[in-house]
Amino acid sequence: MIRRSQGMLTQLYAGCDFIIMQCSFLVAFYIKFMSGWMGYEWHLPRSNYLTWSLIYGVIAVGLGYLTNFYSPKRKKRFSFEVFKIIQIQAVSLLILIMILFLLKQMDVSRHFLAMFFISNLVFIGFYRYAIKLGLKSLREKGYNKQFVLILGAGSLGRRFYKNVMHHPELGFEVVGFLDDFQTAHEESPQYYKPILGKVEELESILQSMLVDEVIIALPLDAHDKYGHIISICEKAGVRTMIIPDYYDFLPARPHFDNFAGMPLINVRDIPLDDLSNRVMKRMFDIGFSLIAIAFTLPLMLIIVLGIKATSKGPIIFKQERVGLNRRTFQMYKFRSMKVLEQASSDQQWTTADDPRKTKFGSFLRKTSLDELPQFFNVLFGHMSVVGPRPERPFFVEQFKEEIPKYMVKHHIRPGITGWAQSNGLRGDTSIKDRISYDIFYIENWTFLFDIKIIWKTVWNGFVNKNAY
Template sequence: MIRRGQSFLSYLYAFADFVCIQLMFLLSYWLKFKSGWISFEPPLLFRNYILWTFIYAIFAIGISFFIGFYASKRRKQFSFEVLKIIQIHLVSLLMLLSILFIFKEINFSRSYLLLFVINSILLTSFYRYFVKILLKYYREKGYNKQFVLIVGAGSLGKTFYRKLQNYPELGFEVIGFLDDDQEKHESDSKGYKPIIGRVNELEHILDKTLVDEVVIALPLDAHKKYGSIINVCEKFGVKALIIPDFYDYLPSRPFFDNFAGMPLINVRDIPLDELSNRFFKRAFDIAFSLAAILITLPLLILIAIGVKITSPGPIIFKQERVGLNRRNFMMYKFRSMRVQTEQSSDTQWTTENDPRKTKFGTFLRKTSLDELPQFFNVLFGHMSVVGPRPERPYFVEQFKEEIPKYMVKHHIRPGITGWAQSNGLRGDTSIEDRIKYDIFYIENWSFLFDIKIIWKTIINGFVNKNAY
């Protein structure tokens, strides 16, 4: 059966959100009209503000219930909650502005409204983070458990059991296995929970034992049993989850799609496939690259002069790289080597004591200043500020045969910096390790993730000991 406690927690979260919004109303009203820090304009009627704030709170809580934000999220990362909180408050703000427009309420401070929404997002995020940390602590101590029954004691079920033991903070406890081949699997069950029955005994066990979730981990040849197992789980109000026997071929976060009225497993769910996500990322790229070009313009001019006077040849070095959807583009860099043939530059790695480099070019490469012109690639739409680093076509053809999943990186725009680079995988480092980080970024992209990568890149510095 489903625990009644979850319903109580949902209402508790709703009440806490309401309290947070009202507290932020009082704080924002005081900051705007009473403190004298922001403005000295006379305050508008207090009762009007508290009325509209109450309506805003109703909107926010109603939206939260509608999108299921108060449901259990023990499997979700905190960044997911922050994103949802921002979305909820922005939609609530738009709804409140619409109501104010309809009722022709013009005596309402816009700066107060902005202050109030920002404060509400910050306080709600802070208390949600505190609650999440507190719940993780108590779950690790054995409280607030969710009980799991695994149907299938073979390699698939045992693999899931072992992985689940690595996350005690999630608060899941396996009560045992169900399997029709008990003699076959009991011999290698040391260190695992016992096999407590056969698959057809599931109804009896759910009737007598407290189970929150049933995880079906049966091999493909047992798929005929899935229907009856799911029917029994739904009869008792227990959640049923299926681990496909081909899960090794799936990414960490597979996505269910719908095509021609049939459910399909999207083998690789890419958040940037959504138009809204691509729009926000592109808008951020344009704004960030424009700001970076304007801020570094004096430095760009100085570097250009330095390149010109230290070696003959063009200031900008253009090289073909493979980008979004395997389309080639010309990537710009400040020239750091002596002029060479196209064949040489496109097919040779740069080494530590490469004789082709100029002295000034060595400095540019070590400090990553040679990559500043790539902000123009971002403006032109060839690249993004954050994404997998692009490679030359010659090496792409090699790596796609030698490194599994190498070509997945071309599902999104390449970047000036990326998750791999911000974790030290730059220059002469493992390509295999970089691809693992790139795929993680592609599957877990969010705007906050981009900000984190940019921040880590700045904090770690631009000097790269592996850059030759």
């Protein structure tokens, strides 16, 4: 029954979002083309805009399902919901723009798209917030509350209780504790709910009281009781959750996997381990790289002519780098140095007055134009637009022994630019500092974080004093 209700709620949210987006289309179309507030000479028929609005709605709802946006979020703050709304709408708009670009539909008004996007954010955010306030009001009046029983009145149970008390908006109410060794709390009795009995009395307690969830907060040496406890709860139709005694070793948002039928806990929380996030990032990478290649193609042709005119040798320089999951790949660059032995480029750092560089190559490296072919690496799946910069195998072997957590950077695809590079850590700068920035990016990835890094890279300019 609970699953069916959640499924209906999921479909209701998705349907409401789609309807709201079409209402946003009407508002944006009226403001741009019918209100007279904004001047225009000619525009596509309304049916054309309606078609793109419907396509946008399908994309946004589809992304919502992919990112679990429509799953129940009772334990999530509204700020999280706002972030997901912005993320989904932004990605949907980018996908729509890419479709328009690829289909050469260049007559769609950019002002309309901007107003449509803003209207979606405002209207969806408003109705979601109204629902949130309504549910909160019902919970404060005693409706839609979830009653929780905590097994274990030790440090784990007490800490969980304090956290529940600090978040009344979630609608949880602790009915009491069960514990085999404590009969009273060391702290103020007014603060804690009573100890109702011992753990062995769980079955009778569940029969005599209304309990929706049982939280197992017992020490590790009591794990042999878990099977019996869970069996009692399932017999009574009560949900069970476990707080592991070793939770201090876990990340704030632990990720659970399943391998060969056995659950596993991932002790390093990486958002890009989630399939929906990987799909979203990959879709963006493909679209962005296609657009970047199309726009920079004339410039790349000029660079090709410049390389051929100033030095002998191949136009593209290929170098082995270490990428995702420590797999190697060939990274592409415009050749900026004289043709030398492979070992010379694989095991030497480039210096400011490096005699191996050509004059035209120095310009390319200083302006980062030598890295334009890496958009093909992105298109082929070797790299991402944003991520830790890939390193040569020779230096990876060296750094992994010298710098703690260096190899963590290989949990995701390397990037053309990254959080470290956008903060000026390029060329002859601290490897340790770069890794610190890379790990922060890996553990805190969001789509908007990628956009921020791209914007920061463009805003700061491609010329860098450390790039040589």
